[in-house]
Structures are given as structure tokens and as C-alpha cells.
Amino acid sequence: MTIDTTDTEPKLLPGDLAIWFFIFMELLVFGIFFIIYAVIRIQNIELFNEYQLTLNRELGAANTLLLITSSYFVVRAVQAIKENHVTQCIYWIYAALASGTGFLILKSIEYADKFSAGINLSTNTFYMFYLSLTMFHFLHVILGMIILLAVAFKAKAGAYNSQNYTGVESGASYWHMVDLVWIILFPLVYIIR
């Protein structure tokens, strides 16, 4: 009689371990950035409350919905490849990329509005944080989309199947991290006062 330990053994991290160390580093940087924002706000409460009202909450909320939905599409892509549905996996990744593109477009509209009003990093402390935090995140959305695009191309070339999908999981994990960061960033910068 043998004892089956497969149910009690913890699962490995999905995807490549290297992408997880990258994710942990990114989260550490964003986490420090968020806490610095909250601490600096204590000394500038009136300024932060006043200029927070100038932000476009509708676009911020729409962007949150887009990122959550794109994460959902990526989950569907991982499910599809686990079932060996390569074409479906690619289509779900394309859907996630479309949502990501929507995020970039809405964010660009927001930036265009602010820049045309003469707002920049040196306007005041609140805008310095708003622009640097959201632009830093914006760059991560672009990087996440490049990774997802590479995963889609590799999937199209036949690199993934139900036995080998580490690359899909790695790309998915990074994309979820981008979503996770925005989940904190949106209420912190746009809503909480």
C-alpha cells in the first residue's frame, strides 16, 4: 500500500520561475511607490484632495474594467491551451491585447487632456505623483502587451500545447501583475480622499 501525496503537495508556481522573481521585484517597486505617495499626501492633504478632483474618474474606472476584462481573457487563454485548443488560446490573447490597447488609448486621451492644460511633472506634488505613477504603470502595460504578443506568435508557430504551456502561463502571470498593480493604483490616486 502506498500513500498518495499528490493532493497534499503544493503546486509549483505557474509559468517560469524567472518571471516570478521579475514580478516580485516589480511589486516591491510599485508597493514602495504607493506607500511614499500615501506618506507624502499626509503633508499635502489639501493639495492632493483639490487636484485629485481634476482627474477623470470615468476614464480611470473604464480603464480598470478594461484591465480586469483583459486579465479574464488571459485566464481563458491559459484554460484553452491546457485543453490543447491552440487557436482559441491565440484568439483569447488577441482579445486581451485589444483590451490592453483600449487601456492605452484611454490613458493617452487622459494625458493629452492634462498636457494641453499645461500640466507636467513640475506643476505640483500631486501631479508629479499622478503622472510618474501612472506613466510607470503605462510602460508596464506596453511591456505586458509585448510579452503577450510574443506568446501569441509562439503559439501560432506551434510552440505550445496541452503538455507544454509554461510560456503562456509566464506571460499570463506578468499580465495579471499589471492588473493587480492598477487595482491599488486606481482607488489610491483617483478615488480615496
Add this chain to the structure above:
Amino acid sequence: MKKVYNIHTIWLLMIVLTLSTYALGKLGYSGVIPVLFLLLTALVKGGLIIRDFMELKDVSLLWRVIMYGWLWIVCIAIAVTYIISI
């Protein structure tokens, strides 16, 4: 229960929570209770992403401590700074 709690309903729940966050901002509420509600909402959404989207619910404790620990530390730190400034 398993049938109700799935990836589709998790996505819907996160959509609803996001809309509640937006509504609270639109109504202009401020103070300890709204701050705690908004951060609790972020905690729930972040927890769902870590648990179900990233699929970390069954990985070793170390990885879960790192991910949930990050989420809780950030939210608690934000809560403390906002509450002491109210």
C-alpha cells in the same frame, strides 16, 4: 457552490466592485468608513487576482505569503496614513 464560484463569476464580481469604487468616488464620500471600504474592495479584488487569475491558491505557503503579504502591507500602510490624516 463550485458552480457559482468560477472564473466568469469572479470576473463579474470584480466588475461590480470596480463600479462600486467609482460610485463612491462620484458621490464624493470621504472619511474613515469610505477609505476602509475602498481599501477592502481593493483587497478583495487583489485577492481574487492572486488566488484565481494567477492560480496561486495551491502553491507553497512562501509564494502565497509574498503575494498576499504585499497586498495586505500596501493596503494597511495606505489605510494608516489616511486614517491619521483625517
